[in-house]
Amino acid sequence: MEMVTSADNQQIETAKKLKKMFGHIDYKNPPEMCPVRDVLSLASDKWSILIILYLGFFPVLRFNKLKKYVYGISNKVLSERLKALESDGYLTRRMYAEVPIRVEYRLTNFGKNYVDKLIELTEWMQINSPKVLKNKKKFQVK
Amino acid sequence: MEMVTSADNQQIETAKKLKKMFGHIDYKNPPEMCPVRDVLSLASDKWSILIILYLGFFPVLRFNKLKKYVYGISNKVLSERLKALESDGYLTRRMYAEVPIRVEYRLTNFGKNYVDKLIELTEWMQINSPKVLKNKKKFQVK
DNA sequence: AGCACTGGTTACCATTTCCATACTATGTTA
DNA sequence: TAACATAGTATGGAAATGGTAACCAGTGCT
Numbered sequence: 355m356e357m358v359t360s361a362d363n364q365q366i367e368t369a370k371k372l373k374k375m376f377g378h379i380d381y382k383n384p385p386e387m388c389p390v391r392d393v394l395s396l397a398s399d400k401w402s403i404l405i406i407l408y409l410g411f412f413p414v415l416r417f418n419k420l421k422k423y424v425y426g427i428s429n430k431v432l433s434e435r436l437k438a439l440e441s442d443g444y445l446t447r448r449m450y451a452e453v454p455i456r457v458e459y460r461l462t463n464f465g466k467n468y469v470d471k472l473i474e475l476t477e478w479m480q481i482n483s484p485k486v487l488k489n490k491k492k493f494q495v496k
Numbered sequence: 497m498e499m500v501t502s503a504d505n506q507q508i509e510t511a512k513k514l515k516k517m518f519g520h521i522d523y524k525n526p527p528e529m530c531p532v533r534d535v536l537s538l539a540s541d542k543w544s545i546l547i548i549l550y551l552g553f554f555p556v557l558r559f560n561k562l563k564k565y566v567y568g569i570s571n572k573v574l575s576e577r578l579k580a581l582e583s584d585g586y587l588t589r590r591m592y593a594e595v596p597i598r599v600e601y602r603l604t605n606f607g608k609n610y611v612d613k614l615i616e617l618t619e620w621m622q623i624n625s626p627k628v629l630k631n632k633k634k635f636q637v638k
Numbered sequence: 639a640g641c642a643c644t645g646g647t648t649a650c651c652a653t654t655t656c657c658a659t660a661c662t663a664t665g666t667t668a
Numbered sequence: 669t670a671a672c673a674t675a676g677t678a679t680g681g682a683a684a685t686g687g688t689a690a691c692c693a694g695t696g697c698t
Contacts, residue, residue: 571647
């Protein structure tokens with residue numbers, strides 16, 4: 355008698371998706387464009403994830419407020435990441451010619467869509483991070 | 497009359513999750529441990545994602561084979577990433593004292609679980625990467 | 639016997655990215 | 669007059685990253 359749990363089912367689904375994604379790949383002839391390498395990796399680094407999540411929660415944020423939430427980021431890197439995320443279509447930059455200048459950042463619809471996906475991953479990690487920390491500790495002892 | 501699409505529904509769901517995740521956060525007193533900063537970011541960089549996805553597709557891989565699939569990675573970084581991913585519990589390292597030495601890497605159940613989540617993100621990006629590329633191009637013209 | 643070869647990893651140095659700090663512009667406030 | 673505010677840029681040093689070469693110890697070739 356076989357037991358098929360929903361976890362098993364998900365792994366079968368995942369296997370299918372992986373097959374679709376990698377099944378045809380010949381490592382001697384890598385494709386010219388790889389979505390994970392060339393696109394996802396530009397928006398899945400630590401800082402970009404945090405920026406996008408905070409903009410998911412607060413619809414509008416200005417530079418310095420964002421910097422406070424994404425604590426630890428430097429001006430340069432924040433500025434750089436914001437430019438990159440804007441040019442990739444995740445967020446918009448709206449500048450008001452006031453004094454002092456005011457610049458507002460907010461997610462595009464595409465960015466909101468990305469948050470939907472990202473949040474699933476971060477939520478999972480929030481639940482599972484204790485396991486990781488426990489494992490890391492166990493590993494250090496060895 | 498209001499129209500509520502499933503996309504709207506998902507964004508409402510996301511908003512709830514974000515609220516749960518960030519609603520209590522006071523940026524003047526950041527928490528000591530942040531799952532995104534301290535755990536996820538160690539397994540969501542470009543190389544780790546690729547390593548984990550390939551190990552999701554090929555149940556067992558040895559160092560050099562992995563290096564061929566994750567083309568472009570240096571020995572040093574691959575070695576380092578594998579160690580980190582092992583210590584965080586995503587994969588196991590099995591060494592055979594043969595000559596030449598043989599080392600096999602495979603995902604743990606936890607790692608397989610992570611792939612399930614990761615694949616949803618990469619799949620989404622695979623579908624949407626053309627939009628990003630298009631946007632990037634449009635942005636350069638400006 | 640000498641020598642190249644193997645696979646996984648480390649050592650070394652050059653390059654790139656990163657962070658902290660100071661600084662810019664302009665007008666308002668004390 | 670000095671301090672403050674905003675949204676950054678400039679700078680110098682620290683840290684991460686990349687490429688290349690070396691290492692081990694046994695095996696097969698000459």
